[in-house]
Every structure is written in structure tokens, then in C-alpha cells.
Amino acid sequence: MLNRKRYRREEEEDKSSDEDNYVPYIPVKERLKQTYAKLGRLTQLKDEGKKTKSSSECEMDNEDEEEGQVWGRKSNISLLDQHTELKKLAEAKKESAMEKQLKEEERILESVAERKALMGVAELAKGIQYDDPIKTSWKAPRYILEKPPSYFDKLRKKWRILVEGEEVPPPIKTFKEMKFPKAILSALDDKKITKPTPIQVQGIPTVLYGRDMIGIAFTGSGKTLVFVLPLIMFCLEQETALPFARNEGPYGLIICPSRELAKQTFDIIQHFTEYLKRQGLPEIRSCLSIGGVPVSESADVIGKGVHIMVATPGRLMDMLDKKIVRLDICRYLCMDEADRMIDMGFEEDVRTIFSFFKGQRQTLLFSATMPKKIQNFARSALVKPVTINVGRAGAASLNVIQEVEYVKQEAKVVYLLECLQKTTPPVLIFAEKKQDVDAIHEYLLLKGVEAxxxxxxxxxxxxSRAVDAFRKGSKDVLVATDVASKGLDFANIQHVINYDMPDDVENYVHRIGRTGRSDKSGIATTFINKANDESVLLDLKHLLIEAKQRVPLFLATLQSENEKYLHLGDDNGCSYCGGLGHRITNCPKLEAIQSKQASNIGRRDYLSNTAADY
Structure with missing residues (x-):
């Protein structure tokens, strides 16, 4: 009896345990749903995609979910439709990533934007603002003004001229229609200049109207005449109305970043003023104020009354501080290679120079490379400026055949001789360091090259002697640092050799721009190797692609991490420095400047604390 009871109890316990472990039957379709839900990649993408979809699409998705529709091979949705949907989701995610990148770039550009306006101290202190440009007596011919705006738009489109600004003056196709006197036209003929270049077609009338201007055009496009010829006309008008008295002037001031460029600009002005004098027109006096030239030479001209002054920032600052020259009646200011000047550390000097002006002036800024950062900064000092752009700012001239070659560091000097055989003289060789320039020069002299x-x-x-000898053709090769790369115009340069790739791609553009000028063709050969920074090489790669040049294999294989973000929005490349191979989020130039500023702050703090201690 006991055994039987025990048996029944055990049987009941076994039964209850079976009920506890019972697993209900799940159909195959449901099990597949659960599996796909666990794997969940497609479902997860679908859920994330809902955030970017419209409300109607979301309602459709909810209906699908209610019907128990799940993505996958056994789903009611075809694989082709799933693929299309996934592609849309991927595009939506990509677009949101791009928007995020653009917002980040705007934030960075805003954080590094110049807060201090490019204006005089007195103007800032008194809150002086000029609302209207300077008025001039010059007017375009009536038959040109009567033409419809569509005519001017066609001309600009034909010459690839981009303009920004209010009430942009009309482009004019000939120097004669610009109302230049016969003396100026004769001087142009003597230089074999018969018709204006695109930047001159739009730029000269803009300046003659008295408008502030930012002029951007590729190297060798004739930017110098855009600011020289109108200035001579203004000074001629002033001298005719009321001759300049002793110690009066200048009326026009041209600032250049290098001595060589200032000397070249001064010589061009002298050429035109000589022709005016020969024709019996009033004498227009100009002076050159640069380091290495005695101040007394400038002081003599200033004593007679000077109309035009061409200067470098350092010497000009010195003369202003010593009151050798005043800017009381100066109404015309031009900064040639303006972005290079600011990059070279003359920014504070330029600010101080603005403080010496006693009234409104017409301000002109010119360069081949002018990133948005510099343009935005410069606009603070300009009144209703007109921006004239012929080609992209920072683009290389299409007349230059760019060749990039991989050359080991130790083989560079020897390979130079081989490169010199590519073309006939004259040839320009650029190097970053002074000691490299001296070493190359000595090596070429030993090899019998006139350098x-x-x-x-x-x-x-x-x-000056070296540049003059090279200009006259008595020397075949000029070896130089970047002092010769900015704005200098040498006739018929056949070949430019970059002994090393500069740290800044803007310097590269200026260097190779010494050849292929005035619609002539030229060759530029650049040596690169593993010593070069990858970010600069990426900029070079994209510059070659833009100019439709051959990209060597060792450059073509270079890929940046953010390659997919290189061409966002309307602007290409970096909005800070203009490099095409990176964005502002990883700009090496910006990083270097910020590092320098940080180290200077630390140094100043240390020095001030030390001074306080003692």
C-alpha cells in the first residue's frame, strides 16, 4: 500500500515538471521573423530611416508593421524594392553627414573670423562709416551705357568674368573706349599691349568709377594695369586742376609685399608717366620706398610734391612714424598680393597704416590667390565693394604644363641639370631655404651655367643687379626663394623648376605663374619625395586634376580620410586657405597658425609673470 502511494506521488511530480518545461509550438514563419528581428540589421536601418522620411511614408511603414511585414528573403517586399529602399536610406544618412560637416566648417570659420575690422583707429573709435563710394568725373561712353544689361552679361560670360556687388559698372572692350589720352595709348602700344585682358575689361572701368574692389585673377593676367592706369588718370586730373605744392602728397599709395614687386610696379608707372611728359602733359611724380634704398631718395621726391608712392609695409611704417610722409590727402589705396601680405605677418602694419588716413579712400585689393577668409576680412574696410573674379581664386594658369616628378633628396641637385635641358633659357628655379638657393647657384656656376x-x-x-641681369637676358637662370614668386613679371620665361614643393599650395600657384603669362605657354617641373607633407601633396593632386594635367601614379594613389567631403556646397576645398586637397576641419595652415598663437600666448604669460616677479 505504501509502495503504491509513493509511486502515485512520483508520477504526479513527473507530470507537473513536464508541464513546467512545456514549450508551445511556434510556426516556421514566426521563427523566421524572430531570427530576422535578432539579426536585425535591415530592421535597424529601417527604424533609423523613419526619422528622415516624410509623415506619409511613416504611416505606410506603420501599416506594414501592423500587417507583420518584416524585411528579408521571406518578406512580402521584393529584394529589388528592398535594395532601392536601402539605397535611399544610405543617401539620406550621407546627406545628413554632409550637413553636419558643413555646419562644423561654418562654426570653425566663424571662430577664426577676424573680429577687428581693417579700419583706422580713429574711424573705429568715432564709429565713422562710409555708405557711398568716392565719386569721380569719369563716365563710360553713352553708347555703351545705353546697351541692355543682357549685353554685358554675355560679355562677362564670354570672358568668364564673375562679378559680385551693387551697381557693377559695365565691361569695356578697348582702351580707347576707356577714354585714355593718346600718351597712355602710345605707352601701351610700346609695351605691345593692344587689347585689354578679361580682368582689365571689367576692372579698369570699375576703378575709374571710384568703386572699391577685390580683384582675383590668375597670374600673368595683367592685374597691375587695372590699378596703375586709373591712378595715373586721377593724379593727372588733380595736377591739372591744382598743381601739387611742396611736401604735398601722395594722392595714391600702392603697397606691395616684396621689394622686387614694388620696384617692378614703380618701373611700370615711370614708363607711362614718361610718355605723358613727352606729350607736354603735367608731370606726375612717383617715388619708391623700400628697404635697402636710402630714405633720402624718397624724401627728395616727396619734397617736390608726390602724386604716387609705391612702398613695402616696413619702410612705409618707418616713414609715417618719422613724419617724412603724410597720408592727409591720400584718397587711393591699393594692396597688391593682399592675401600674401597678410600671410607674411604684415596684418598689424596694414591696420596701423589705415590709421594715418584722414578721410575716405578708394581701396583696391588684388591677388591670384584670395581665400574666402581674406575676402571677408577685407570687406570690413571696403564701401559697397565690387568683387571681380576671373577663374577660381587660387587656381593655376591653364597655360602652364605642370610636371611633377619623384626625386630623392640627394639626387635633386644633379637632376637639375637634366631638367634644364627641357627648354631654352630663361629658366627660374625656386627653393624654400636660403642655403639651398646658394648651394644650387654655386653648383650651376661650377657646371658653367650663367646663373x-x-x-x-x-x-x-x-x-637688384641679379634681377636686372636676368631681365636683360645676360643671365640664363635665376635661382630664388619665394621673394621672386609674388607678382614679378619676367619676359618669356620658358620653364619654372621647383627644387622643393612649398609648404603652402598658394606659393606653388604663384611660383608656376612666372611662366605661361600673357597667353604664352610654359612648363613647370616640381620635385617631390617622402619628405613632403601629405596634406600639401593632396592639395597639389587636386590642383592638377582641376587644371586637367597628368597626375603621376604616386600622387594619384594618395587618398585623404575625408575625400568624400572635399566638394561640399558651392565652394571647393578649404574655406580658410583655399587648398583643394582638404577641408577647413583639417587645414594644416590653420593648425600651424593656432599652434603658433598658443605658444605665443604662453610665452607672453611667462614673460609678463617674470617681469612682475622682478
Missing amino acids: VAIHGGKDQEER
């Missing part, structure tokens, strides 16, 4: 060299370490007399 001269210039760099910042040589005195001005030696530099």
Missing part, C-alpha cells in the same frame, strides 16, 4: 641668385639674406643692391 644669378636672390633671397632675403642678400643686400638690395645685389638683388
Whole structure:
């Protein structure tokens, strides 16, 4: 009896345990749903995609979910439809990533934007603002003004001229229609200049109307005449109305970043004023104020009354501080290679120079490379400016055949001789360091090459002699640092050799721009190797692609991490420095400047604390 009871109890316990472990039957379809839900990649993408979809699409998705529709091979949705949907989701995610990148770039550009306006101290202190440009007596011919706006738009489109600004003056196709006197036209003929270039077609009338202007055009496009010819016309008008008295002037001021460029601009002005004098027109006096030239030479001209002054920032600051020259009646200011000047550390000097003006002036800024950061900064000092752009700011001239070659560091000097055989003289060789310039110069002389060299370490007399000898053709090769790369115009340069790739792609554009000028063609050869920074090489790669040049294999294989974000929005490349191979989020130039500023802050703090302690 006991055994039987025990048996029944055990049987009941076994039964209850079976009920506890019972698993209900799940159909195959439901099990597949659960599996796909666990794997969940498609479902997860679908859920994320809902955030970017319209409300109607979301309602459709909810209906699908209610019907128990799940993505996958066994789903009611075809694989082709699933693929299309996934592609849309991927595009939506990509677009949101791009928007995020653009917002980040705007934030960075805003954070590094210049807060201090490019204006005089007195103007800032008194809150002086000029609302209207300076008025001039010049007017375009009536038959041109009567033409419809569509005519001017066609002309600009034909010459690839982009303009921004209010009430942009009309482009004019000939120098004669610009109302220049016969003396100026004769001087142009003597230089074999018969018709204006695109930047001159739009730029000269803009300046003659008295408008402030930012002029951007590729190297060798004739930017110098855009600001020189109108200035001579204004000074001629002033001198005719009321001759300049002793110690009066200048009326026009041209600031250049290098001595060589200032000397070249001064010589161009002298050429035109000589022709005016020969024709019996009033004498227009100009002076050159640069380091290495005695101040007394400038002071003599200023004593007679000077109309035009061409200067470098350092010497000009010195003369203003010593009251050798005043800007009381100066109404015309031009900064040539303006972005280079600011990059070279002259920004504070330029600000101080603005403080010496006693009234409104017409301000002109010119360069081949002018990133948005510099343009935005410059606009603070300009009144209703007109921006004239012929080609992209920072683009290389299409007349230059760019060749990039991989050359080991130790083989560079020897390979130079081989490169010199590519073309006939004259040839320009650029190097970053002064000691490299001297070494190359010495090596070429030993090999029997007629060469001269210039760099910042040589005195001005030696530099002037070297440049003059090269211009006249008595020397075949000029070896130089970047002092010769900005704005200098040498006739018929056949070949430019970059002994090393500069740290800044803007310098590269200026260097190769010494050849292929005035619609002539030229060759630029650049040596690169593993010592070069990858970010600069990426900029170079994209510059070559833009100019439709051959990209060597070792450059073509270079890929940046953010390659997919290189061409966002309307602007290409970096909005800070203009480089095409990176964005502002990883700009090496910006990073270097910020590092320098940080180290200077630390140094100043240390020095001030030390001074306080003692």
C-alpha cells in the first residue's frame, strides 16, 4: 500500500515538471521573423530611416508593421524594392553627414573670423562709416551705357568674368573706349599691349568709377594695369586742376609685399608717366620706398610734391612714424598680393597704416590667390565693394604644363641639370631655404651655367643687379626663394623648376605663374619625395586634376580620410586657405597658425609673470 502511494506521488511530480518545461509550438514563419528581428540589421536601418522620411511614408511603414511585414528573403517586399529602399536610406544618412560637416566648417570659420575690422583707429573709435563710394568725373561712353544689361552679361560670360556687388559698372572692350589720352595709348602700344585682358575689361572701368574692389585673377593676367592706369588718370586730373605744392602728397599709395614687386610696379608707372611728359602733359611724380634704398631718395621726391608712392609695409611704417610722409590727402589705396601680405605677418602694419588716413579712400585689393577668409576680412574696410573674379581664386594658369616628378633628396641637385635641358633659357628655379638657393647657384656656376641668385639674406643692391641681369637676358637662370614668386613679371620665361614643393599650395600657384603669362605657354617641373607633407601633396593632386594635367601614379594613389567631403556646397576645398586637397576641419595652415598663437600666448604669460616677479 505504501509502495503504491509513493509511486502515485512520483508520477504526479513527473507530470507537473513536464508541464513546467512545456514549450508551445511556434510556426516556421514566426521563427523566421524572430531570427530576422535578432539579426536585425535591415530592421535597424529601417527604424533609423523613419526619422528622415516624410509623415506619409511613416504611416505606410506603420501599416506594414501592423500587417507583420518584416524585411528579408521571406518578406512580402521584393529584394529589388528592398535594395532601392536601402539605397535611399544610405543617401539620406550621407546627406545628413554632409550637413553636419558643413555646419562644423561654418562654426570653425566663424571662430577664426577676424573680429577687428581693417579700419583706422580713429574711424573705429568715432564709429565713422562710409555708405557711398568716392565719386569721380569719369563716365563710360553713352553708347555703351545705353546697351541692355543682357549685353554685358554675355560679355562677362564670354570672358568668364564673375562679378559680385551693387551697381557693377559695365565691361569695356578697348582702351580707347576707356577714354585714355593718346600718351597712355602710345605707352601701351610700346609695351605691345593692344587689347585689354578679361580682368582689365571689367576692372579698369570699375576703378575709374571710384568703386572699391577685390580683384582675383590668375597670374600673368595683367592685374597691375587695372590699378596703375586709373591712378595715373586721377593724379593727372588733380595736377591739372591744382598743381601739387611742396611736401604735398601722395594722392595714391600702392603697397606691395616684396621689394622686387614694388620696384617692378614703380618701373611700370615711370614708363607711362614718361610718355605723358613727352606729350607736354603735367608731370606726375612717383617715388619708391623700400628697404635697402636710402630714405633720402624718397624724401627728395616727396619734397617736390608726390602724386604716387609705391612702398613695402616696413619702410612705409618707418616713414609715417618719422613724419617724412603724410597720408592727409591720400584718397587711393591699393594692396597688391593682399592675401600674401597678410600671410607674411604684415596684418598689424596694414591696420596701423589705415590709421594715418584722414578721410575716405578708394581701396583696391588684388591677388591670384584670395581665400574666402581674406575676402571677408577685407570687406570690413571696403564701401559697397565690387568683387571681380576671373577663374577660381587660387587656381593655376591653364597655360602652364605642370610636371611633377619623384626625386630623392640627394639626387635633386644633379637632376637639375637634366631638367634644364627641357627648354631654352630663361629658366627660374625656386627653393624654400636660403642655403639651398646658394648651394644650387654655386653648383650651376661650377657646371658653367650663367646663373644669378636672390633671397632675403642678400643686400638690395645685389638683388637688384641679379634681377636686372636676368631681365636683360645676360643671365640664363635665376635661382630664388619665394621673394621672386609674388607678382614679378619676367619676359618669356620658358620653364619654372621647383627644387622643393612649398609648404603652402598658394606659393606653388604663384611660383608656376612666372611662366605661361600673357597667353604664352610654359612648363613647370616640381620635385617631390617622402619628405613632403601629405596634406600639401593632396592639395597639389587636386590642383592638377582641376587644371586637367597628368597626375603621376604616386600622387594619384594618395587618398585623404575625408575625400568624400572635399566638394561640399558651392565652394571647393578649404574655406580658410583655399587648398583643394582638404577641408577647413583639417587645414594644416590653420593648425600651424593656432599652434603658433598658443605658444605665443604662453610665452607672453611667462614673460609678463617674470617681469612682475622682478
